[in-house]
Amino acid sequence: MWDEPVNDVIDEVARGMTEGSPASGADFRRRVLARIESGGAPRRTWRAAFVLSPLAAAAAIVIAVIVTRGAHDRSPEQVAPQAAQNVPLPKETRREPVVPAVVVARPFQGRVRGAESPALHLDTLQLDANDVASIAVAPLAVDALAPDPIPIERLDAIPPIVVAPLDITDTQRRFE
Amino acid sequence: MSDVDLVTRARQGDPAAFGELVDRHRAAVYRAALAALGSPADAEDAAQDAFLLAYRRLHSFRGEASFKTWLLTITWHQAINRRRSLTSVLRRMVAPKTGDEAEVQMANVAAGGPSPEQAAAQDQLRRGVRDAIRALSPKLRDALLLAQAGEYSYDEIGAMLGTPTGAIKWRVSEARRVIRKRLRERGHGDVG
Numbered sequence: 001m002w003d004e005p006v007n008d009v010i011d012e013v014a015r016g017m018t019e020g021s022p023a024s025g026a027d028f029r030r031r032v033l034a035r036i037e038s039g040g041a042p043r044r045t046w047r048a049a050f051v052l053s054p055l056a057a058a059a060a061i062v063i064a065v066i067v068t069r070g071a072h073d074r075s076p077e078q079v080a081p082q083a084a085q086n087v088p089l090p091k092e093t094r095r096e097p098v099v100p101a102v103v104v105a106r107p108f109q110g111r112v113r114g115a116e117s118p119a120l121h122l123d124t125l126q127l128d129a130n131d132v133a134s135i136a137v138a139p140l141a142v143d144a145l146a147p148d149p150i151p152i153e154r155l156d157a158i159p160p161i162v163v164a165p166l167d168i169t170d171t172q173r174r175f176e
Numbered sequence: 177m178s179d180v181d182l183v184t185r186a187r188q189g190d191p192a193a194f195g196e197l198v199d200r201h202r203a204a205v206y207r208a209a210l211a212a213l214g215s216p217a218d219a220e221d222a223a224q225d226a227f228l229l230a231y232r233r234l235h236s237f238r239g240e241a242s243f244k245t246w247l248l249t250i251t252w253h254q255a256i257n258r259r260r261s262l263t264s265v266l267r268r269m270v271a272p273k274t275g276d277e278a279e280v281q282m283a284n285v286a287a288g289g290p291s292p293e294q295a296a297a298q299d300q301l302r303r304g305v306r307d308a309i310r311a312l313s314p315k316l317r318d319a320l321l322l323a324q325a326g327e328y329s330y331d332e333i334g335a336m337l338g339t340p341t342g343a344i345k346w347r348v349s350e351a352r353r354v355i356r357k358r359l360r361e362r363g364h365g366d367v368g
Contacts, residue, residue: 003356006301006364010355013305014324018211021203022220029198032227033191 179243187234194234198227201244204327205251208336211321212255214310222258226251245335248328252336304364308355316354319347 022028179200185193205226210219230250237246309317322333323344334341 006305006356006359007352009298009301010305010309010320010352011324013302014309014320015326017214017306017309018207018321018325020206020210020216022206022223023216024220028202028220028224029195032198032224033195035224035228036191036194036231 180239183234183237183243186231194231197243197247201247202227204244205247207325207327208248208251208322209255211318211325212252212259218258219255222255223251225258226254229254241335245332248332248336301359301364304359304362305355308358309351311358312351312354316347316351319344320351323348 024031177196179197182193182197186197202223206219206223209222209226210216213219213222226247230247233250237243241249309320312320318337319333322328322336323330328336330341330344334344337344339347
């Protein structure tokens with residue numbers, strides 16, 4: 001029958017799919033013992049990389065959003081006096097330009113045995129909320145709107161409507 | 177020296193004893209990992225991790241099962257955890273295909289084996305079987321690959337997978353049936 005020879009092929013192919021030995025061969029034992037001696041944990045570097053990469057990106061985005069919103073969210077009371085006078089800030093109150101946040105994420109080092117998990121380093125994060133004041137935008141000069149008056153014709157006076165009282169008796173008589 | 181003796185010595189801090197256990201069982205551990213992962217690189221990493229974990233848990237080995245069975249159970253869990261990881265899935269998706277079919281065909285020609293037509297048909301059948309094995313559900317595929325690896329008894333496979341031995345035998349048989357059915361559907365019924 002067809003089944004028997006095909007079963008043999010299935011078994012042969014399945015065996016082939018699990019055939020082999022560690023590529024490191026004799027080194028395998030040495031590597032295992034080296035990891036035991038170094039107290040290395042089972043490798044989870046893939047996990048660290050997959051978790052930390054999005055975190056680094058998210059952190060950079062959050063910092064950018066905070067810095068941007070800080071400028072836009074200033075209340076009118078804070079902005080208006082300067083804007084109305086259109087006077088530059090005195091030199092003493094001027095602040096240095098905002099130093100952008102520097103986020104340095106070290107790249108994943110690959111599958112190095114015994115390597116430590118890659119870490120996210122926020123080397124310098126020099127931010128000051130008050131620094132936002134120096135990027136106040138000058139007010140826009142807008143001319144006042146003065147449209148011409150629209151001429152409207154006067155309507156004729158409507159004569160009063162005279163309403164005559166109903167003759168109730170005639171109506172009653174019609175239904176009788 | 178038995179595995180239990182080596183375990184005792186390893187517990188007492190003899191690294192050479194554990195090294196001997198590594199040498200004895202590395203093939204079985206590697207093949208179990210390969211059955212679960214399908215990638216030699218992943219299998220080697222998983223095998224190393226399994227030995228490392230086994231060393232740390234040596235105190236919990238009570239000798240109720242053989243050391244090999246205990247070690248294979250750890251290996252299987254390690255491999256399955258790795259299989260569930262995204263990186264492993266991605267790597268398998270882009271893994272280059274091996275050229276073993278071509279090598280078999282060349283060997284047949286060199287050895288004066290079957291005719292090129294027969295060899296091509298056999299090659300096609302093998303490829304179909306391989307695809308059908310890969311398309312099996314994990315439960316059936318794991319049971320079939322472990323059973324055919326030649327390293328484990330059904331009892332050991334049952335212990336590894338946490339499944340009764342009878343269920344393992346059924347899965348192997350069912351896996352073969354499903355593969356044959358798929359081969360027929362693909363027009364392999366007149367081969368063999």
